[in-house]
Amino acid sequence: MRADKRPQPCxxxxxxxxxxxxxxxxxxxxxxxxxLDGKSLNGKPKCLGIGKYGYKDNPEDWKRATQLAIALEVDLDHPEWEKLFDPTLAKYGLGGGKYAKLADVLQLPGAKQPEPEITVGEMWEAYLEWKKTVVEETTFRATYERKFSNIIYGKLWDKQARTYKGADNRPLSEFSLNDKQLNGELGKIKSHAKSLFFREIKRAFDFSKTKGLLRHEITTDPFVDLEEYATPHQTTQDKYSPKMVNGELKEWYEIQDEKELENDRRAFTKEERDTIIQAFYESESLTASECIAPLVQFYFLTGCRTSEAFALTWNDIDFERRVIRFSKSLGASTRKVKETKTGEIRLFYFKAKSSLEELLLAIKQKSIDSKLVFANSKGGGITASLLKNHWLYHTSKRILADGTTKTYYYPGIVRQLADEGKISGYLPQYHTRHTYITLAAHANKHDNNALLYIATSCGNSVDVILKHYLGVTENTQIIEA
Incomplete structure (x- = not known):
C-alpha cells in the first residue's frame, strides 16, 4: 500500500x-x-508510531503528529538536548510503551526528567475557583463542589454510616493529565450524572489550557474520547422537538408510547391532594401537624416552588389586596435568600373567604414573633430536609444496651399513604406544584385569560400549560372554581 505523504515542516x-x-x-x-532500542538500525531511519491519535483520515491527528515531530526535533537538535529530550517519551504524550520503562534504568548523560503535567485534582481546583464566580452559589455547592468533586476525589456515599468514604480505586484527582491510565479510569465511573460530569471535566481542561496552567504546551486533551462512555445530554429543546415516527413527523405530545412522556409532570388527583393534607394535620407528630401541614397545604393551593415558600415573609402578603408576592427563594444548601428561579417577581391573587385566605389568616393568628410565614416551633425557618423527613422518610440511629448501633426507619406521611394504598402512588413533594397547575388548568381550560393568569402566577407560560399539563391525563378531577 502506498504511503500517504504530505509537505513536512521539519x-x-x-x-x-x-x-x-x-x-x-x-x-x-x-x-x-x-x-534506546538496544539494537542497530542497520543504516535505516528510525520509525515510531504515535498511538491512539494516529489515524490518517483525521485532520486533527495530522496536526497533532506534526506538532509532535516539531517538538521532538527541537529537543533532539538543541545544544543541550540531553536536558530537554525525554527518553521515556512521556513529555510528548507517547510514553505508554517500552520507552516508559526506561525511566528506571536509563539515564543519558546530563539527562533531566521532565516535570510531570498537573494532576486532574489541580486542574479541577483551579476550575472551581473560577466556576464559583459565574454560577449561583446553591448550584456551585450542590453540583460542582459536591457531586462532581466527589467523582474527582473518589468519594462514595455510605447509606448506613450516612457519610462519605473513599473508593477502593485510585481517585482521579491523583492522575497526571498525561497519564495513559487516566482514560481507562474514566470508563469505570458510575454515576447518574456521568454525562454532565464528562462535559464539565472537558471544560475544566479547556479552562486550564486557556489560562496557561498546563506545564507542557504539547499536552493533549485526555478527555477528548469521553463520548464513548457518556450518554449524550438531552436538552429541553431536544426533548420536546418533533420526532419522526414511522416516517411521519409528530409533535412530542402526540407520541403516546414514550415512557418518559407518560411520567412527565405527574400530579395527584384532587382526592389524593385532600387525603395528603388531612393526613399531615392529623399526624401524631406535632411538627408535622402544626408546622409542616400548613406548608404542604400552601404548596397545593399556590403551586409555588419549594424554596419560594421557605423565604416567604409576612411583608410579602397583602391581605387588603389579597395578593402574595413571590420575589425570592431560599437556597437549600446555603440557607441564603436569593432571587426566584426565573429571576422574576410574581403576584399570586386569592379570593375572599377562599381556602388560601383562611389558611394564611390561621397561620397569622398562631404565628409567634417571626417574620417568616412558615416557621418551625422556635420561630426559625423550615428546612428542606425537615420537609423531606415528614414527606418521604427519615432514619434514626440508637446505641443499644449491648453497645451495637441500630437504625430505625420512619416512613414519611406521603410514603406511608402510598404503601397503604390510600393514594395511587408516591410522588416527591415538588409535584404539589404540578398538581396545582394541572387541576387549575383543567378547571379553566376553556378560558384563555384564566390560563394566562395561572401561567403568570406560577412562573410558567400558556404554551407549557397547554402542552404539558392539559395533556397529563383526561381523568383529572377538576378543582372547584
Missing part, C-alpha cells in the same frame, strides 16, 4: 501507512535510538 517527518500515522527520524538521530 526533518522529523509524518507519514501514514495502512491507515496509521507514524514519525520517521533523520539518520543523524540513529545513535540515540540505537542506544
Amino acid at each position: 526533518d522529523v517527518t509524518v507519514y501514514s501507512d495502512k491507515g496509521s500515522l507514524a514519525l520517521r527520524f533523520p539518520k543523524r538521530h540513529n545513535p540515540l535510538w540505537e542506544q
Whole structure:
C-alpha cells in the first residue's frame, strides 16, 4: 500500500501507512535510538508510531503528529538536548510503551526528567475557583463542589454510616493529565450524572489550557474520547422537538408510547391532594401537624416552588389586596435568600373567604414573633430536609444496651399513604406544584385569560400549560372554581 505523504515542516517527518500515522527520524538521530532500542538500525531511519491519535483520515491527528515531530526535533537538535529530550517519551504524550520503562534504568548523560503535567485534582481546583464566580452559589455547592468533586476525589456515599468514604480505586484527582491510565479510569465511573460530569471535566481542561496552567504546551486533551462512555445530554429543546415516527413527523405530545412522556409532570388527583393534607394535620407528630401541614397545604393551593415558600415573609402578603408576592427563594444548601428561579417577581391573587385566605389568616393568628410565614416551633425557618423527613422518610440511629448501633426507619406521611394504598402512588413533594397547575388548568381550560393568569402566577407560560399539563391525563378531577 502506498504511503500517504504530505509537505513536512521539519526533518522529523509524518507519514501514514495502512491507515496509521507514524514519525520517521533523520539518520543523524540513529545513535540515540540505537542506544534506546538496544539494537542497530542497520543504516535505516528510525520509525515510531504515535498511538491512539494516529489515524490518517483525521485532520486533527495530522496536526497533532506534526506538532509532535516539531517538538521532538527541537529537543533532539538543541545544544543541550540531553536536558530537554525525554527518553521515556512521556513529555510528548507517547510514553505508554517500552520507552516508559526506561525511566528506571536509563539515564543519558546530563539527562533531566521532565516535570510531570498537573494532576486532574489541580486542574479541577483551579476550575472551581473560577466556576464559583459565574454560577449561583446553591448550584456551585450542590453540583460542582459536591457531586462532581466527589467523582474527582473518589468519594462514595455510605447509606448506613450516612457519610462519605473513599473508593477502593485510585481517585482521579491523583492522575497526571498525561497519564495513559487516566482514560481507562474514566470508563469505570458510575454515576447518574456521568454525562454532565464528562462535559464539565472537558471544560475544566479547556479552562486550564486557556489560562496557561498546563506545564507542557504539547499536552493533549485526555478527555477528548469521553463520548464513548457518556450518554449524550438531552436538552429541553431536544426533548420536546418533533420526532419522526414511522416516517411521519409528530409533535412530542402526540407520541403516546414514550415512557418518559407518560411520567412527565405527574400530579395527584384532587382526592389524593385532600387525603395528603388531612393526613399531615392529623399526624401524631406535632411538627408535622402544626408546622409542616400548613406548608404542604400552601404548596397545593399556590403551586409555588419549594424554596419560594421557605423565604416567604409576612411583608410579602397583602391581605387588603389579597395578593402574595413571590420575589425570592431560599437556597437549600446555603440557607441564603436569593432571587426566584426565573429571576422574576410574581403576584399570586386569592379570593375572599377562599381556602388560601383562611389558611394564611390561621397561620397569622398562631404565628409567634417571626417574620417568616412558615416557621418551625422556635420561630426559625423550615428546612428542606425537615420537609423531606415528614414527606418521604427519615432514619434514626440508637446505641443499644449491648453497645451495637441500630437504625430505625420512619416512613414519611406521603410514603406511608402510598404503601397503604390510600393514594395511587408516591410522588416527591415538588409535584404539589404540578398538581396545582394541572387541576387549575383543567378547571379553566376553556378560558384563555384564566390560563394566562395561572401561567403568570406560577412562573410558567400558556404554551407549557397547554402542552404539558392539559395533556397529563383526561381523568383529572377538576378543582372547584
